[in-house]
Amino acid sequence: MKAPRAAGKSRRGAETIICTVDVVLLSLLDDSLHVALLKREREPFSGALALPGGEIKAGVDLSAWDAAARMLKAKTGVQGPYLEQLATFSGPGRDPRGWSISVAYCALVSAELLQNAGSALHVVPVNRLPALPFDHRSIINVAVTRVRSKSQYSSLPVYLCGNRFTLPQLQSVYEAVLGEAINKVSFRRKMDELGMLEPISGAFEVGRANRPAQLYQLRRAFRRRLSLLERAINAGH
Amino acid sequence: MKAPRAAGKSRRGAETIICTVDVVLLSLLDDSLHVALLKREREPFSGALALPGGEIKAGVDLSAWDAAARMLKAKTGVQGPYLEQLATFSGPGRDPRGWSISVAYCALVSAELLQNAGSALHVVPVNRLPALPFDHRSIINVAVTRVRSKSQYSSLPVYLCGNRFTLPQLQSVYEAVLGEAINKVSFRRKMDELGMLEPISGAFEVGRANRPAQLYQLRRAFRRRLSLLERAINAGH
């Protein structure tokens, strides 16, 4: 056993800062946003559900974004999703080991992709979060607020869909995220204006007792980049 | 002199991460955004112009925001401005001492307040930046982009005005930040809609050869909080 030493303090008395990343992995299940949580395997809070995350490894990671992508892949199996920096949380009180910084990231994946990911994942609705360690509850709330806000005027929700989807499917994703109905004609005008979608020629959603819907995919240029609107998708509230 | 040791490495071989904050202090001079820079007094890049910033002190700061506010006051004399987290920049290459994180903040002040601040400040236009150390140029660019973007649908630019201002003055601040003309009638409708301003009864801008303009101030509730719009201030482009 090592010699006892105050947690997070170096020998010279200057407190070391703990540098971590946390990932809020979101997806849409049953028309409501869900977040992926994991049982912690280490202290502090060993055994508790928490966001996937961990310490940045200076010898391994080339940036905090890289650290987040590495952590996400290692802990959940999810690889190459939409992954965006959210905000940085810091202070002496958020981690019992001492003064810490967490660079939080937000990842969006399709429900399908999340199902195929690690079975160790606990996927819970964001409006029924269990008690969470650290400030993970606030981090999730910031993520959800950001996603809802950005969805008003951008193509963000397409990352909650799979590779191919119909316009009615995409509209219902927008409606679920925004929590309000959207006019069908306006929605289609907006999607056209965003210019990020292309119909997959000859591909339709079949098997239902109605006119089949055209399948669309993201244009190559928008696979990793958002498309922005001047005006919100749903103007009236 | 201390015993030689590889920069940024602890004795156990795990590289220590350098935790800093940087503040992009912006103001509007001559209708264009300017940023405040300081001559660095320490290595690395001693003597070079750079953003005010420095290492987070775990023993002193209660958060990265606190560290930014402390640094800003100590280095520029500016106290209690609008101060908002921007993003976090990180990696092994941005600081020659080793793997580093910088939590960047954006501060907005009136030109008047900046003039009265420390005379050591070098206030330069953001579109004519000198060569800067670290990744300070990217940080400034992100700040400017964010400010322009937020100004489209919020009250952000009021923090570039003094305590009292006229609507024509505020409009010209918006126009300078957004880089485009705004319809006068629409602008006034929007300011009314934002609901953040109150006329200072009986106070007018006098001394000019025209009808005097009503002076306004921020309502108490909005002294530190933004007010947001559903739609952008300038819809057409």
Place this chain on the structure above:
DNA sequence: TGAATAGTGTCTTTGAGACAATATTGC
């Protein structure tokens, strides 16, 4: 009185939502 700019009224244009008509499928 005239120049200058503040502040307001109102018409026109643009864009969003309502509604409905048409298109295609499985049964």
Place this chain on the structure above:
DNA sequence: GCAATATTGTCTCAAAGACACTATTCA
């Protein structure tokens, strides 16, 4: 054909911009 939903056309309403008119000051 009928039920169901996709897709599109068009009318209505509200918001944004253009323009002009009135208000008030100094020279």
